[in-house]
Amino acid sequence: MECAVLSDPRNAALIIRLHFHDCFVQGCDGSVLLDNTVTLRGEKQAPPNIHSLGGFRIIDRIKNKIESECPGVVSCADILTIAARDATILVGGPYWHVPLGRKDSRTASYEFALTNLPTADESLPSMISKFLLQGLSVTDMVALAGAHTIGMARCQNFRSRIYGNYELTSSKTIPSEAHLKDLQSTCPAMGGGESNVASMDYVTPNLFDNSYYHLLIHGEGLLNSDQEMYSGLTAAQTKEIVKKYAADPLAFFLQFSESFVKMGNITNPESFVNGEVRRNCRFVNAGTQKDSAA
Numbered sequence: 001m002e003c004a005v006l007s008d009p010r011n012a013a014l015i016i017r018l019h020f021h022d023c024f025v026q027g028c029d030g031s032v033l034l035d036n037t038v039t040l041r042g043e044k045q046a047p048p049n050i051h052s053l054g055g056f057r058i059i060d061r062i063k064n065k066i067e068s069e070c071p072g073v074v075s076c077a078d079i080l081t082i083a084a085r086d087a088t089i090l091v092g093g094p095y096w097h098v099p100l101g102r103k104d105s106r107t108a109s110y111e112f113a114l115t116n117l118p119t120a121d122e123s124l125p126s127m128i129s130k131f132l133l134q135g136l137s138v139t140d141m142v143a144l145a146g147a148h149t150i151g152m153a154r155c156q157n158f159r160s161r162i163y164g165n166y167e168l169t170s171s172k173t174i175p176s177e178a179h180l181k182d183l184q185s186t187c188p189a190m191g192g193g194e195s196n197v198a199s200m201d202y203v204t205p206n207l208f209d210n211s212y213y214h215l216l217i218h219g220e221g222l223l224n225s226d227q228e229m230y231s232g233l234t235a236a237q238t239k240e241i242v243k244k245y246a247a248d249p250l251a252f253f254l255q256f257s258e259s260f261v262k263m264g265n266i267t268n269p270e271s272f273v274n275g276e277v278r279r280n281c282r283f284v285n286a287g288t289q290k291d292s293a294a
């Protein structure tokens with residue numbers, strides 16, 4: 001992870017998000033890492049993931065190293081969980097202890113990737129219910145969304161925001177107006193540039209800090225889903241939490257660590273009993289694949 005993040009800090013963001021998208025689909029069982037096969041429809045192809053997730057080669061490289069030293073012991077799901085913690089530290093975030101022992105699934109679920117993962121234009125109540133479904137509270141959600149202090153989003157995920165209510169929520173200072181112009185030139189109103197990217201935290205894009213929450217208070221969240229947590233009609237509770245983390249970076253770090261462990265402990269009961277340690281994170285071990293779930 002150190003090599004990967006040194007060569008490009010974006011890699012930290014890719015790995016953290018990959019872990020999140022693994023855990024929200026049948027638990028943290030490495031299902032997101034599986035490639036499509038004739039009999040398995042992978043999660044990578046589902047709309048929230050396609051052309052968007054990355055970091056798979058980093059996980060492959062870590063896995064290869066571990067397999068050559070100590071074959072058949074460390075699951076891909078555990079590797080991804082530790083890599084996400086290390087990614088966080090490497091860009092300035094907190095350290096936490098990672099409980100281990102996850103097993104890798106023999107299935108993936110395209111359908112759950114479609115329904116369980118929150119999207120940029122999701123309403124706040126719907127986002128909250130997706131977290132509650134995973135056993136995560138409103139506080140967990142606001143703290144975990146703080147991962148948007150690093151990483152980038154594609155134009156197609158922020159177009160409706162920058163031509164929608166961005167101007168209304170933002171503080172209209174000279175830097176904020178200049179930033180909006182930049183975003184609009186990255187992401188033209190009439191289409192085109194769908195894959196152009198912008199930092200979600202334009203103040204400290206590669207640093208894991210609490211600046212994301214300051215942006216929300218200034219009305220400059222990049223995604224509708226981000227700004228909803230502060231400015232939405234139903235945001236009374238989430239707004240107070242945003243204010244708390246903006247005022248108290250240590251409180252944010254402590255809660256992020258706690259919530260990240262909680263997210264990393266979402267278990268797939270099926271993999272817990274019938275899981276395996278994959279030899280290659282992209283494929284289930286020969287002869288062990290089950291029919292694709294759902």
Ligand code: HEM
Pocket residue numbers: 010012013014016017020051052053118119120122127141144145147148150151152153154155157223225
């Ligand atoms: C609260 C609900 C959330 C929504 C609606 C959401 C949505 C999104 C979207 C739309 C993107 C941009 C993807 C793209 O344009 O390709 C993104 C990026 C990202 N998300 Fe979230 N996210 C949420 C929560 C989380 C959580 C819980 C984490 C991790 C703890 C996370 C970590 C990231 C990271 C690190 C990136 C940047 C990835 C990159 O640079 O490629 N997000 N998210």
